[in-house]
Amino acid sequence: MDVKLKFLGGAKTVTGSRYLLEVDHQKILIDCGLFQGLKELRLRNWDSFPIHPSEIDMVMITHAHIDHSGYLPKLIKEGFNGPIYCTYPTMELIKILLLDSGKLQEEEAAFATKKGYSKHEKPLPLYTIEDAEKVFPKLHPIEMEQVEKVNENISITYFNAGHILGAAILKIKITGQYQEKKIVFSGDLGRFHDPIMNPPLRIPFADILLMESTYGNRKQLSNRPEEELGLAIRETYRNGGVAVIPAFAVGRTQLILYYLFLLQQKGKIPDIPIYVDSPMAINVTELYKNFGKYHKLCPALEEDDCNPFSHKNLHYYRSQESSMSLNAVRGDAIIISASGMATGGRIVHHLYHRLPNENDSFIFVGFQAEGTRGRRLLEGEKTARMYGIDVPVKSKIYYIEGMSAHADQDELVEWADGFTTKPKMTFLIHGEKEASEALANRLSEELEWNAIIPEYLESFQLFEGI
Structure with missing residues (x-):
């Protein structure tokens, strides 16, 4: 059994999180976010998806934020027809956020048409409210810390990540003919001392780790x-x-x-x-x-x-x-x-x-x-x-400093230190280039990790013949 990983977003940027995991012929998309911010990034939302959506077997969402879930209506519109796994709160939040996203895009297209400031003769929304509603029947919620077997070779478990309601760390266990491997996606990690959300759980082991680095170059100095x-x-x-x-x-x-x-x-x-x-x-x-x-x-x-x-x-x-x-x-x-x-x-x-x-x-x-x-x-x-x-x-x-829902550099390093053994490969994602590089340096100096900062659309062979 061969396992590959391709970065369709969230590489050297804090937006558009999309990661394609291929386990032999199974294609799994982890997160399905919209690109936001710079125009060159936003234009990617309109590009043809790097793989035809009909080829994707399932989607796994870490949390509901639009940069992690906001492309789902477009994915389905273009042919995806599989289950979408998430936690129960994430399912309810996705419904709210996608309806709002579809409404906003309809309104922006209509306003651009009315005012005539778009370069397009007839500005169109990326997707509509009706497109957003087609996501809901495909949502497959599971409880935190419940093992869900998605097929004969793959099971998944969600663990609390803090950050926002229902946000999760995703562990994927792949059982091959000869070996068992674990791949962990941190999702977006929350603060350790947030007044509302519980702190992110520490995961003891991962063969492969994908770790967010939004605040990888910053420490939130304000405690009040x-x-x-x-x-x-x-x-x-x-x-x-x-x-x-x-x-x-x-x-x-x-x-x-x-x-x-x-x-x-x-x-x-x-x-x-x-x-x-x-x-x-x-x-x-x-x-x-x-x-x-x-x-x-x-x-x-x-x-x-x-x-x-x-x-x-x-x-x-x-x-x-x-x-x-x-x-x-x-x-x-x-x-x-x-x-x-x-x-x-x-x-x-x-x-x-x-x-x-x-x-x-x-x-x-x-x-x-x-x-x-x-x-x-x-x-x-x-x-x-x-x-x-x-x-x-x-x-x-x-x-105002100190109100971010993201773990800062010290907390990210502390969370990484919770692994009992060093992952064989660690990818730093969902961070601007400088943030990822700064976090990579600290992980190298303090934990002796050799972290990889992937490029957009870069692919990696994770395992061969397991």
Whole structure:
């Protein structure tokens, strides 16, 4: 039995995670994400898939984020017809995220047609809401730590990765004629001391390891990010402005709500309204009640006075009309809206209206990938182009360290040190080039690992004749 691996994404970039594992004639796709950020990366979403989707036997998803699951509707549209394995929370999150993704792409295509700023005569979405719905019947959920035999030679097990609700480390066990081999995909690893999510589990053994390296060159020095968040909100309040927080609907919004609740309870920020302007974030927040064993907040959600997702200052805005009404708010408020990198969604609407206002502020609370609007704003761009218009940047821009859902460099090395024996091959994925290289250096120096940083579309023979 021969085993090969090909990197269809997530190589020297933090986006488009897609890894093709070939076990003899079986073709397994691990993660199926959209490319985001730089235009040259986003264009890959429109390219022909490197292998015809009808040839893929099954897909295994580590977690629901769009850069890991967002290409699924296109894959099915192009001919994939197998099962999609994931954890139970990931299944529910995928439904929410893909519907939103399809809706956004339909809206962007329609808006581009209306305004005429697309180079294409008739701009089309990558996929539609209807395409997204065709994913749902193929989702095959399994419990964490439950061994699932997917065929006579291959079984899989998911282990908690932290990061977001339902995120998992994936272990694939391949039983050959002569040998048994284990391949581990870290997925995206969470923080070791996250206030909401449990820490990632340590895996004792892997023949082959694929390990994320998003924060491979950074240490998150701030242990009290809520204090910095409180400072930014107080400064904005004193200026008479509105504090706007771009936050991903999954994970980050819930963490921000937790911190804001604590800050208001302790009197460290003013007792002002908090608006969650993201239908998707609202739907995701409701899942935390359904999947209490996957996070630390279950006891707090049972108490009305201690629930960070339900209190007097918190207002959930679903409709477009209620979102538009926030334009009239001139001060003494906090708005949370998606997406977290300001690449799409309602946050673009708020940027368009509030960037020119020097009293308002935008508080970024997570990693901003290369090429995203959030990254450019943090780097000090003076104008931001939205809806075909260059909008002046006069509002204050903050960045809060320590709120990332990704393990930092020290935590990544600590997680790797949990292996009792060195993997025969370690691939560093899902990180920009500099991050992967920095992590590779530390793994070499401290653990004597020889990590490989793969190229896009590079292939490797993992095993022969097992």
